[in-house]
Amino acid sequence: MIRFRHLRSSSEIRDQSAEVSLDVNQLIMPVFIVEGESQRNEIPSMKDVFHFSIDEATRQIEINLKKGLRKYLLFGVVDNSLKDNLGTVAYQHKGLISRAIRELKNNFGSEIIIFSDVCLCGYTNHGHCGLISGNTIDNDSTLPLIASMALEHALAGADFVAPSAMMDGQVGAIRNAFIENGLGKMRIMAYSAKYASAFYGPFRDAVDSAPAFGDRKTYQLDYRTIKQGIEEAGADISEGADWVMVKPAHTYLDMIRQIKSNFSNSTLAAYHVSGEYMLLKLAASIGMVDELQAFQEVTTAIKRAGADYIITYYAEKLADSINKN
Numbered sequence: 001m002i003r004f005r006h007l008r009s010s011s012e013i014r015d016q017s018a019e020v021s022l023d024v025n026q027l028i029m030p031v032f033i034v035e036g037e038s039q040r041n042e043i044p045s046m047k048d049v050f051h052f053s054i055d056e057a058t059r060q061i062e063i064n065l066k067k068g069l070r071k072y073l074l075f076g077v078v079d080n081s082l083k084d085n086l087g088t089v090a091y092q093h094k095g096l097i098s099r100a101i102r103e104l105k106n107n108f109g110s111e112i113i114i115f116s117d118v119c120l121c122g123y124t125n126h127g128h129c130g131l132i133s134g135n136t137i138d139n140d141s142t143l144p145l146i147a148s149m150a151l152e153h154a155l156a157g158a159d160f161v162a163p164s165a166m167m168d169g170q171v172g173a174i175r176n177a178f179i180e181n182g183l184g185k186m187r188i189m190a191y192s193a194k195y196a197s198a199f200y201g202p203f204r205d206a207v208d209s210a211p212a213f214g215d216r217k218t219y220q221l222d223y224r225t226i227k228q229g230i231e232e233a234g235a236d237i238s239e240g241a242d243w244v245m246v247k248p249a250h251t252y253l254d255m256i257r258q259i260k261s262n263f264s265n266s267t268l269a270a271y272h273v274s275g276e277y278m279l280l281k282l283a284a285s286i287g288m289v290d291e292l293q294a295f296q297e298v299t300t301a302i303k304r305a306g307a308d309y310i311i312t313y314y315a316e317k318l319a320d321s322i323n324k325n
Contacts, residue, residue, distance in 0.1 A: 020300055022296070022299060022300055023322070024067065024068035024069060024319045025070070026310060027312060028071040028115065028309055028310065028312070029064070029071065029073070030072075030073045030311060030313060031052060031057055031072050031073065031075070032077050033053070033057060033076055033100045034051045034053055037055050038053060039051060039052065039056055044205070045206065045274075046202045046205075046278065046313065047278070054099060054104075057100065064315075065112070069315055070111065071112070071113045071115065071309070072104075072112060073115040073117060073162060074116050075117050075122065075206075076090075076095070076096040076097040076100075076122060077206070078096060080125070085131070087121075087123035087124040090119075091152055092152070097116055097117075098152050098153060098155075099156075101153060101158050102156050102157060105156075113160070116160070116162060117164055120146070120149075120165060121211075126212045128212075129167070129219065130142035130165060135213070139168050142170075143167060143173040144173065146165055146174065147176070147177040150163065150178075151174075159187060160189045160242070161186070161187075161188055162245075163188065166191065166216075166219045166220050171190050171241045172240065174188060174240075188240060188241045188242050189245060190233075190243065191247055191271075192229070192232045192241065193221060193229035193230075193233055193246045195221040195229070195255075196215065196216055196223065197247075197275070199273050199274065199279075200275060201275055202274035202277070206274065226254075226258060229246070230259060233262070233266075237263060237266055242267065243268070243308075244267075245268070245269040245270065245271060247270070248272070248273040249270035249271055249272045249273070249276065249307065250276050250298045253305040256302065256307050257306050260306030260307075261306070267309070269311060270305075270307035272298070272302060272313070274313065280294045280298065292321060295317070296318070299314070
């Protein structure tokens with residue numbers, strides 16, 4: 001008989017045997033930015049997640065820095081009256097996210113690392129991630145607009161841009177725009193293996209970006225595929241991505257492992273998405289699971305699968321827990 005139970009006989013021994021642990025530095029917190037002042041409003045479909053005006057986001061980040069949370073992924077939420085079929089407000093010089101980046105960098109400088117989401121869906125009146133041609137999403141005409149949006153965020157002071165539209169060639173288009181404008185060292189975190197998932201519902205409510213027609217299955221990955229996700233990551237790396245990503249995360253642990261195994265020298269992020277977040281929150285709300293323990297377990301599993309960084313709506317509470325230990 002080979003005995004193992006002695007390795008689990010006390011919390012101290014279990015801690016000594018642990019091979020994976022969470023680190024605050026590996027957490028990235030999504031932040032939803034809205035216009036106005038003194039705006040801090042809970043998102044109805046995402047418990048304990050808020051829409052912040054720029055001033056309120058600044059206050060919250062100041063608090064979070066004391067917890068060691070330095071990394072933030074910014075999403076813009078604009079009024080429907082500002083949206084058009086080209087997503088024009090996404091790449092304006094004084095756009096919402098560009099202003100947020102400037103303000104946050106003015107306040108915190110290198111203390112924080114800002115990732116800015118680059119996609120048109122939250123800024124178009126049709127809710128798709130690219131331009132419309134007839135009833136289809138036109139890949140190539142979308143690329144210059146995505147590049148322009150990324151360039152504006154870079155000029156505002158973002159540390160990373162994060163293209164999420166799943167348009168072929170988007171990383172290359174952004175990298176070329178950076179080089180042409182003297183920003184060749186600007187970093188890109190690519191949403192490489194982004195699957196067409198049922199778990200995005202609460203997020204689409206948060207940014208009001210549900211497609212007005214059809215769905216996104218013609219450009220996001222089919223969840224029945226493995227090889228395409230690996231190839232997408234490889235293509236993004238070859239086009240100049242500094243980091244790649246798997247999204248969703250806790251229902252796609254196998255893809256995290258696959259991509260990390262295939263590109264072991266590349267930095268890998270994984271996004272624990274809104275629907276996955278709310279599954280745990282709702283289960284906890286009816287007493288089915290202990291909330292903190294459930295999030296700790298799932299987030300650790302994401303890291304165990306191979307993620308170097310984890311984008312999570314639970315970042316603040318995980319940071320509190322990590323700091324207590």
